[in-house]
Amino acid sequence: MRGPPMELLWEITGWAGAAAMLCAYMTVSMGWIKPGSTFQAVNLFGSCAFIINGTLHGAWPSVVTNVAWFLISAVALLRMRSRTEAAVVETEPIIAPALVTMDLVTMDPGTSDTFARDAVVRETAVRETCMTDTGTHMVVPRPSPAVNCA
Incomplete structure (x- = not known):
């Protein structure tokens, strides 16, 4: 399915991924957000959009780079999630002196x-x-x- 409407959709997807990744990088670089789960989730979305767009255009170096970018973001999110779950389990009650x-x-x-x-x-x-x-x-x-x- 590669008609003009679908090509336009994949182009919009690629540009949305570019905008998301640039915005995430800028907001972290400017100190507006911390490099946490929001940053990683936006990078995950952006890399997926670039993988789709790059595959349709045959831009294989971009695809390979964004697969790596996707994996880095996914692993970072999983680690953050496991640390958060471990922290919730290990909290201790406040005890009066x-x-x-x-x-x-x-x-x-x-x-x-x-x-x-x-x-x-x-x-x-x-x-x-x-x-x-x-x-x-x-x-x-x-x-x-x-x-x-x-």
Whole structure:
């Protein structure tokens, strides 16, 4: 089927592929998009269009180049997909920090422990002071080990 309407369709296909690939290259080069899945998908489309157009015109160097371009884009997309799926599976739940007590009474104010105590007081986001029969204790959050529920 190579009548004038079909030839026009294949010419439009070739020009659409050229426009897509040039736009993808320009947008990545200008920093408008990152070279991710959108870039690879546009390159995949463009190379397919060039393969069709080149085959109909007998432009075999172009066809071979675009088959390679297609394979590179396809492999890149598959790798991105597998990395995304692996990242979703390996995510861990957010766990509230466990609480640890620090005995403030036993820290001697005349030694370097004062610096450590003051640093803990300044940098601790969650602080509670409670009185016990052994003295005053500060409650400091401590990250607990993550549990993989998968």
